[in-house]
Amino acid sequence: MLRATKVRIYPTPEQAEYLNGQFGAIRFAYNKAALHIKKQAYKRHGVSLNSRKDLKPLLEVAKKSRKYAWLKAYDAIALPQAVINLHTAFDNFFNLKLRAQFPTFKRKQGKQSSYHCVGVKVLEGAVKIPKLSPIKACIHREIEGKVESITLSRTATGKYFAAILCDDGKDAPEMPLPKRIWQCPVCHVEHDRDINAAINIQRKGTTALQAAGLVVSAHGGQRKSVIKTVAA
Template identity: 30%
Template sequence: MKIHRAYRYELAPNRMQRVMLAKHAGVARFAYNWGLARRIALHEEAGQSTNAIEQHRELNRLKKTDFPWMYEVSKCAPQEALRDLDRAFQHFFRGLNEGRKVGFPRFKKKGRDDSFRLTGSIRVLDNAVQLPRLGRIRLKEKPYVEGRILSATVKREADRWYVSLATETEIPDPVPPSGEPVGVDLGVSWFLTLSDGTKIKAPKPLRRYLRRLERLSKRHSRKKPGSRNRRKSALALARLHRKIRNIRQDFLHKVTTELAKTKRAIVMEDLHVRGMVQNRALARAISDMGFGEFRRMLTYKCAWYGSELIIAPRFYASSKTCSACGYVISELPLSVREWTCPACSTRHDRDINAAKNLLRIGTASSAGSDACGDPSGGAALGC
């Protein structure tokens, strides 16, 4: 089967290449902001819309007279930026039609949105990557890329440049792993609780570096705008944010890969993360976990390795349902981590019990019965 896979490497550009990378990012950012402003003006003046193709033609007509400096970079940078803008508007209007709250496309800012995408002749060498108009740029590690390269996305994070190579490759149909199916309960105290009793803690990098982050943010706010010291403090702050993100991403990649490679079927709950972060007492802790990213990674890795990902109904009462007899208690506050079933007197660990219930309804739904494992529609289980 065909899959899309990305390979990410850190670049080691020289001084001239850093200037060219910054120019490409600047042109892409300018094209995106120009296109967004034109769309807003067109809608306000005539109530009309446009698309990426029309805007690219208009921008090409203006290059010779108004923006001659755009010829210094590859034509792909502004073209792909306008395509990104087109997709942003498509997602926005799709969300409105579906009744979801989706933010309106926002203008990009220098220092925060420094990225661009290139297509065309892209080659991976022994210790470098060759990009259109940028030439050969050395990598900090030996690359390994399989498949046909579709595009290269270059992004700056703090003071470092990274390239992500999107590829399309043909792989044999994966053989499902031999491991037993598991139910997965996500939480804040324990990031992951499996139905077999395994519990995994998250590194919680934001909580670990919160005091340092607050201190650097305070120092940054006191620097004079436009000064060299403010640029230094901004760089230190960006480096810390990058470190926090890398720790979280590394943990999520390792956990999802292990699950997808070893478990035949994985059942997890359909968490409404956007609603969960409305709880002011838990918003920071929930955001530090990365539940949405965990599900995204697990989705494509299960397809790669042949395991099955089953999503349980969002309102299934997995924690309040006894995994031994099916009794559902009326109330179970978050502070209660263990409870005893009034019907069968079974003592439950809250998280393990929820994982067992998720496994039960997941295996029942994959067998062709109701998603909650109850032919009557799951009312008895609190679905």
């Protein structure tokens, strides 16, 4: 069974500089190499490029060019993953059930992240990703099982985190329909399936009302969203 643990990491100034550069390379892969090219191809030629089949190979071509050779300095897995993320974003947008927004360009000021699944390790008080020395981490619980991936992220306020995904080798517990309450074996928190279902229904209902132009208050009331025009 897969389990994810999020920990705070404390990169040195040199490590932070590298991570910020890597985040920039990922933004480039997402914005320029994928989203921009995809939009232009459709706008000019009416062709819908597949992010996985058509755009991923362009990254390797870019690395061999003199202009974009700087991309070689960063993880070879993290950059193609950005293109895959764009593919997923478009799939979600065209899925009417999800009501996802159209993919937009990633900003330098927003949350940044990079995905790593090869050459990753969890050490004592540190995490290791390719092309970088171990990064100090505050690991508050024992990491059990095989480390499948580590996703590093930086918040808009400049804090760094690592999401560690592990496979503990255990089977997921069976959840027959008559069993309504389940307790997490790790944190011992009880989950009521009926309450969770009610929360999910409320979220879907709120999303539907907001899509219809209604503003939903915390007390369950609703009113029409009014946009006032301000004179210039």
